[in-house]
Every structure is written in C-alpha cells, then in structure tokens.
Amino acid sequence: MGAALGVRLAGIKAAPLVRPQPRGAQVAPRKLVAGNWKMHGLSADIAEIEAIAAASRRFAGVDVALCVPAILIERASRAVPGFPIGGQDVHHSDEGAHTGCTSARMLLDAGAALTIVGHSERRDSQRESDSEVKAKAEAALACGLGVILCVGERLELRDSGAAVSTVLGQLDGSLPDRSNAEAELAIAYEPVWAIGTGKVPTASEIAEMHAAIRDRLTQRYGRQGEQVRILYGGSVKPSNAGEIFAVPNVDGALVGGASLKAADFLPIVAAAADHSG
Ligand code: PEP
Numbered sequence: 001m002g003a004a005l006g007v008r009l010a011g012i013k014a015a016p017l018v019r020p021q022p023r024g025a026q027v028a029p030r031k032l033v034a035g036n037w038k039m040h041g042l043s044a045d046i047a048e049i050e051a052i053a054a055a056s057r058r059f060a061g062v063d064v065a066l067c068v069p070a071i072l073i074e075r076a077s078r079a080v081p082g083f084p085i086g087g088q089d090v091h092h093s094d095e096g097a098h099t100g101c102t103s104a105r106m107l108l109d110a111g112a113a114l115t116i117v118g119h120s121e122r123r124d125s126q127r128e129s130d131s132e133v134k135a136k137a138e139a140a141l142a143c144g145l146g147v148i149l150c151v152g153e154r155l156e157l158r159d160s161g162a163a164v165s166t167v168l169g170q171l172d173g174s175l176p177d178r179s180n181a182e183a184e185l186a187i188a189y190e191p192v193w194a195i196g197t198g199k200v201p202t203a204s205e206i207a208e209m210h211a212a213i214r215d216r217l218t219q220r221y222g223r224q225g226e227q228v229r230i231l232y233g234g235s236v237k238p239s240n241a242g243e244i245f246a247v248p249n250v251d252g253a254l255v256g257g258a259s260l261k262a263a264d265f266l267p268i269v270a271a272a273a274d275h276s277g
C-alpha cells in the first residue's frame with residue numbers, strides 16, 4: 001500500500017492522488033485532507049473546485065482531494081487537471097445489471113483518482129455491510145483508484161464503552177485483503193455522532209481510536225500498515241482542525257460541510273500544513 005496511484009486498464013490511468021513517505025522516527029507522513037461534497041454541487045460550483053485546487057497548490061506538503069457527486073466528476077477533473085477528484089461510492093462489480101450504480105472503471109474513466117467507500121450515511125441508508133464495503137474497496141484498488149474506507153461508531157456504542165471494539169470489528173470485516181495494492185488505501189475514522197453535528201470527540205478519544213486502528217493495520221498488513229493514512233472525520237472546521245491534526249496518528253481529515261467553500265476548506269488545509277513534518 002502507499003505507492004503512487006496508477007492503473008493500466010484499457011489505457012486509462014488515474015491521476016496521482018497521494019505519495020506518502022515511509023513512516024519513520026524522523027519522517028512524518030504527508031497529511032491528506034479530502035473533502036466529501038455528499039449530494040451537493042452543480043456545474044456552477046466548478047468554480048469553487050477550481051478555487052480550492054488552485055489554492056491547495058500553495059500547500060506543497062499536504063495532499064488535497066475532493067470527492068464530488070458522480071455526475072460532476074468528469075467536469076471537475078477536466079477543470080482541474082492533476083488535482084485529485086474522487087467519487088463517494090463505487091459498485092463492486094465491473095459491469096452488469098445494477099441500475100443507478102457506478103463501477104470503479106467508470107469512475108476512473110470519468111477522471112477520478114479515488115473513491116470513498118463505507119461512509120456511514122451509506123452504511124445506514126443503503127444498509128451496506130462490512131463485506132460489501134470490503135468488496136467495493138477491493139474493486140476500486142484493483143482498478144488503481146485510491147480508497148478512503150470509512151469506519152465509526154454510533155453514539156450509543158460510544159456511551160456503552162464499545163467504540164473501539166465496534167470500529168475494530170468494522171475494520172476486520174471491511175479491510176481489503178490485497179496488501180500489495182499499487183493504489184493507496186486510507187482509513188477515515190468518522191464517529192457517526194460527530195458527522196454534521198458540530199460535536200467532536202476529545203483529543204484523547206481520537207488518539208485512543210487512531211492508535212487502535214494503527215495496531216490493527218499493522219497486524220493485518222505488517223509494516224505496510226504503517227503507511228496507511230488514518231484520517232479523522234466528523235465536524236472538522238477551521239476552528240478545531242489544528243487541535244485534531246496535532247493528535248498522534250491523525251494523518252489528515254475527511255471533511256464534509258466545511259469542504260464546500262474554499263473559504264472554509266483552505267484554512268483546514270493550512271492547519272494540516274502547519275502540522276506536517
Ligand atoms: C463526512 O460526511 O464525511 C463528514 C465528516 O461530514 P462533516 O464534516 O460535515 O461532519
């Protein structure tokens with residue numbers, strides 16, 4: 001895991017998303033700040049994507065990406081060549097009778113460099129299981145797309161002390177088997193109760209969870225697990241980003257609402273740059 005993206009399917013090649021450096025005592029990994037536009041964005045909003053892409057170039061030490069609605073991917077990726085545009089979901093099959101779904105090759109063909117899988121809004125509303133999320137991640141990685149795989153507990157599980165065991169269970173069920181993917185895997189820890197609510201776990205709660213995820217990744221992938229970035233997601237804002245990025249094992253953020261406007265998103269990218277080695 002962790003090498004630059006690249007794919008050789010039908011001559012289509014994904015744009016580079018992220019080029020993490022080896023994790024080591026002296027070298028901090030590059031942070032990744034990815035926006036999730038959810039079901040927001042029309043062609044008129046391409047100008048906002050252009051503004052974000054242009055300003056992101058100022059932060060050379062941070063990887064930045066935007067995951068937009070599938071129908072905007074092609075226009076967005078043409079508008080900002082070289083800037084990673086992603087999808088928000090992918091089907092696990094290459095093609096077939098799956099009305100309304102989008103395959104990894106279709107995302108790639110439209111210009112995507114990555115995709116989110118397993119977002120809690122899909123796990124909830126589409127009843128996506130861990131095994132489906134795993135199949136989606138494997139399909140996307142096999143195509144050369146980067147993958148941001150989301151996990152996170154509901155509030156009642158945090159309140160009952162089962163947050164870590166819940167998230168580790170999700171990882172056990174949804175982490176892709178392939179450990180030699182050319183495309184990059186990142187994990188987004190997103191407590192369900194923090195998404196879009198303005199509530200954020202404490203720094204020590206984030207630290208505990210990210211350390212547990214890191215342990216699981218290294219158990220699963222050996223030393224390659226050290227290179228899988230772990231993002232935090234859930235009500236990240238310019239006002240709290242610096243504190244979150246200072247937490248050990250926080251290698252970036254998945255940002256929803258605050259990614260829609262350059263004026264909100266860029267200060268978060270700047271905070272990541274401030275906390276990059
Ligand atoms: C998300 O949807 O992944 C997310 C983290 O949303 P928000 O930043 O709005 O809480």
